[in-house]
Amino acid sequence: MAQPLFASLKRSGARVDVLAPEWVAAVLRRMPEVSEVIPGAFRHGALQLAERWRVARELKKRGYDSAIVLPNSWKSALVPFLAGIPRRAGYIGELRYGLLNALYRSSKAPMPQHYARLADDGLGELERPHLEVTPLETEETMQRFGISSPYFVLCPGAEYGPAKRWPYFRDLAARLGATVVILGSAKDAPAASGVPGLNLVGKTSLDEAVRLIAGASAVVSNDSGLMHIAAALGRPQVALFGSSSPEHTPPASPAARVLWLRLECSPCFERECPLGHFRCMKELSVDTVLGAVRSLS
Ligand code: SF4
Incomplete structure (x- = not known):
């Protein structure tokens, strides 16, 4: 950002x-x-x-x-x-x-x-974030982890707290019908537990995660650092928002689809749901997310 x-x-x-x-x-x-x-x-x-x-x-x-x-x-x-x-x-x-x-x-x-705004010369036209990864770098990393194309990347974690984590990544992975690679830091291990696919959570460096995201057919994530990385790499992606707001921390990419229910209590920006029902994420169905993934070009 x-x-x-x-x-x-x-x-x-x-x-x-x-x-x-x-x-x-x-x-x-x-x-x-x-x-x-x-x-x-x-x-x-x-x-x-x-x-x-x-x-x-x-x-x-x-x-x-x-x-x-x-x-x-x-x-x-x-x-x-x-x-x-x-x-x-x-x-x-x-x-x-x-x-x-x-x-x-x-x-x-x-x-x-x-x-x-903190730049001296004022705003001007904002450039889109952009990370540079070569196809060879991605290929080498895929080989290291035994991955072949095509594959989807799922990022079920969000360090800020559970109110930003969609709870149905396991069901989504089971229904995608494609190779699934799960990425995140070691702290994301509980969120990734039980998600079917090649679980590389905590097993890659951040740079390896960047290289693997660069080769993904599509990326599904919460509002997290890896969401912004997918956006900066221009990968087709579905970004899931709950307690936070895509108006505040949007994935800056024309290839991104944002799903956000915009409930009356949302965004609350809390780490855990203060109302206890967590409707902002629980009511975001697997069918809706799957439909968004399939609609990505
Ligand atoms: S208060 Fe609303 S926006 Fe915040 S976590 Fe709970 S359901 Fe989500």
């Missing part, structure tokens, strides 16, 4: 380096706008002042003119401040007055536009 921002910066003539955790570096390295990924091993919720000082010293040596901080936390703004980067932009978030000096008020725009 940040790639349109990177593209906008690149278009303005800037070099774009990204400071990010190593686990996400595989995706960033496949973005043509990103020159370099600088790994920062910051744990969620941990201050890790010594590590932030170390990274700040590294950034200071590089002499950056400008830093854009995408997360809203106070901690995330520390490194560019300690590095003395002259322009430090981001949303006010956790009252980051002083740490940042180009502050923006939060917007209700969809996330790609929300991030792209």
Whole structure:
């Protein structure tokens, strides 16, 4: 969702380096706008002042003119401040007055536009996210896991919480009548349990998952990181939304079909259904999802 921002910066003539955790570096390295990924091993919720000082010293040596901080936390703004980067932009978030000096008020725009607002040269036309994978890379990865074409990819997980996870992937896989590859991180193992097919959940690197999605006939997922990867690869896909909203985090692809019941309680953006009935996902039937998959060209 940040790639349109990177593209906008690149278009303005800037070099774009990204400071990010190593686990996400595989995706960033496949973005043509990103020159370099600088790994920062910051744990969620941990201050890790010594590590932030170390990274700040590294950034200071590089002499950056400008830093854009995408997360809203106070901690995330520390490194560019300690590095003395002259322009430090981001949303006010956790009252980051002083740490940042180009502050923006939060917007209700969809996330790609929300991030792209932080580019200096304004919005312009947003570019669609795009990841580069060669056919050979996909072929090698398929061989490594013993997969032959054609195959569907199912992604039954969603790290945010159960309110984003459609509960019928098992039935869908059984009725697809094709080779099914199930992808996700180790944390998605409970959601993938019992889904018939080649279960590679927790068994691939993120980069291998990207390569396999690039070769899929179609991808069915919840609103998750892998949904955005399928969109950036332009694969035919069905994206299932429950407690979240496709108006906020849409799969940015003309090849995507979104299924969302738009109940009166939706989106609630909760991790678990606060009403207990979970109708937003339970009433999204296997027949409906199957019909959407079959309608993909
Ligand atoms: S409150 Fe509504 S939108 Fe939120 S999880 Fe429950 S059924 Fe879904």
